[in-house]
Amino acid sequence: MPAVIVERFIPVNLPELFVSRLRDQLGAAYVLDATPALALYAADALGIGSPPDLVVIPASTTAIAQVARLCHEHRVPLVVRGAGTGYTGGAVPTRGGVVLSMERLNRIVEIDEVNLLAVVEPHVITADLQRAVEAVGLFYPPDPASLETSSLGGNVAECAGGPRAFKYGTTKRYVLALEAVLPTGEIVRTGSKAVKNVVGYDLTQLLVGSEGTLAIITRITLRLIPKPPARATLCASFSGVKAAVDAVTALLERRVVPAAIELIDADSLRAAEAYAGRSVAAGDALLIVECDGTPAAVEEEIGRVEAACRNAGAVEVTRAASDAERDDLWAVRRQVSLALRATGLLKINHDVVVPRGRVPQLFAVVDELRREFNIKIASFGHAGDGNMHVNLMIDRHSEDERVRAKAAERVLFERVVALEGSISGEHGIGFAKAPYLGIELSPEVIALMQRVKAAFDPHGILNPAKIFPPGRATDPS
């Protein structure tokens, strides 16, 4: 984790009565105000933020409702924090106030094999649930690269994706029901354990991806599916990113539906190799494709994938021969982000997304940016979904490079939107991308979203200064 830039946007002085009531309700041990403890809650994976004035660590929905009511009553900013693995500062205070850590709500409540669902508290780590359900032949597909460290509550708040979203969709497709605490303190339950539900508005889907700004998610009911009985993983290297992208296009044209189509460009590949201390691929771009399903279907599909890759000019195509080889391959992919950080450059991470077939145009945009702004860019990600992690790699000591990167980032967003894409496919807006919201959304849509925000949070206490552009955020009133 890089050094936190500690910057208090607007100081808040917490009323003494407020603090003493919190201590009474939660117990003094779960209300932290010592500076070293607070510093632990000052940043997420973005590495920028300011410490809260207070951290509370409640153990139940009821206790969370009490915290919300107190914050609402005293108009104190309240920021919910899961595992702190987000990339846009979504779980980080920008102006002090209270951070509510979910760390004690960490139980898998139920894995229901008859109804194919799981009920979890928000702080269950994603991979832990996956292992638990796979042990009984079930499957929870969403697989963000952070799956060993991120929590399901955070996954739901951000609508996490991952490689398998290509076939299986993102987190939202699996959330059946939620228990949540409104910023005004009421406990609400949305959705049900039934897989279809059209009773009133779909508040469940509205809460998924709302980045902790509408309600505090306290319990999650997830749909599970049968675990695919077989899978096969293939790694194809290409002379360059253009050939690899052509192979992706060919896969889409052949209407193959693998579980995942991942792309790693040359800079990302070299960083990953340096990080892993070994050579990973011969060429200058790598595709990882995984198929799953019945054994016969997998065999047929992976054959079509291999043929398409060879046709598109793959330098080398290798199938993982064992689970260990497969895990190795995915470890390389999951560590690309860490590997890029380990280069010592400042990695400004974007997760833009274009319509499925427009990845070639997206890479053309990346080339333009390299030329126009003279900056290094390393890209990797979910090519099958049109969702690439485009990382501006900046010398952290060069003010000039920072300025150019800032300019390039705006142009990247503008050109992605011109391609009918979106400025974020996975990481959300937080405060890092809030200034750019207007590139994608019209003033009418932003105003509508702010009215929806006010319907949940009339005083704007919950996760203020997130999502909405500065100057028109729904600030605490």
Place this chain on the structure above:
Amino acid sequence: MPAVIVERFIPVNLPELFVSRLRDQLGAAYVLDATPALALYAADALGIGSPPDLVVIPASTTAIAQVARLCHEHRVPLVVRGAGTGYTGGAVPTRGGVVLSMERLNRIVEIDEVNLLAVVEPHVITADLQRAVEAVGLFYPPDPASLETSSLGGNVAECAGGPRAFKYGTTKRYVLALEAVLPTGEIVRTGSKAVKNVVGYDLTQLLVGSEGTLAIITRITLRLIPKPPARATLCASFSGVKAAVDAVTALLERRVVPAAIELIDADSLRAAEAYAGRSVAAGDALLIVECDGTPAAVEEEIGRVEAACRNAGAVEVTRAASDAERDDLWAVRRQVSLALRATGLLKINHDVVVPRGRVPQLFAVVDELRREFNIKIASFGHAGDGNMHVNLMIDRHSEDERVRAKAAERVLFERVVALEGSISGEHGIGFAKAPYLGIELSPEVIALMQRVKAAFDPHGILNPAKIFPPGRATDPS
């Protein structure tokens, strides 16, 4: 279509200025006020409603925005109508005002084979889009029984399901982006052509299933998938519904994932046979199971389905040997609803849903209701999803039966909710089920939904008296 019960809930006198401005803007030919024309817009498939004071038939989003602005300005109720195939009165005025018919917005704007999506106007008939995309090797899965007559706009407004929802999910899974007109007259665009998008709140998913109460959907961008290359359909008859339900449970336990698992009980089967004029199945309950995917996967899966059905005691198992046989089988299933109406009894149609594995308990509830209320009940539907159409079959001339049915319907909803299910899996609430909303949703959730409604529609002009229980509906103010 049974006779419409014409009942004006609250009369509205439209200001003359309002009517003349509408005529100026749309052209007199597209503003109808003659009684015979109005009567055509007085009911949907529920058969209950009241005629509007005026029907407008705009041809563009801009014209729709003008209508909305005028209605907003004059506080006139505005009800959007698609193909009028809904079962809960969602597209029907309850107190006069204006019906806005979408019938002129009926173009498939684009089928985009590169990006795997379609852009349509709301009045495209569902099956027409399906045929158009299948002609180029693509697939739009949602398949409500009404697919030859219902429109995609209506499907989106109600979040239509259908048999294939078991494997492919309901309409919401396919809606990427919407253009919509707010009741205040602004035109908004939500979502994008990218398959992942986490920029701000998911207003797209909030509009799906909102039953025409939040905004007027004017253009829809739908995600498409590759058409499965093979499919196989099987029909298994059982001595009774219990054995058929046991077979469904066995399929879920074996973790088979067919495209559809449909169940038809004895009363529904006999009605379907009478309607079709031929014998359909030997037993007293019928399962229709369809598998799709690669040829090898389909062959393997349908084999497992057949084995499970025989194991569970199927009287007869037949695979459709040709497309014609398959179409025949599905025609029987799709006509069950019509066949039940053709019995001459009044069919009070419910679409309750329970968690996947609780269909046996749902049928136990149906048996209890038969005994406790002494009424006929015919059930059929999406057993794999736990979503059954439970039809109370009433002598329309017996006031006593009507009263008993009314009492039974409330008990049905209560027991379904006690099973952690939902009172509607497909048809929505409209005004028909509005009095029962509180059985499933808490007062806090209903109040929250009403605040969301107000964020879109401050004066409550759009589709008033729908979804929310009478007495606390967001009425025009």
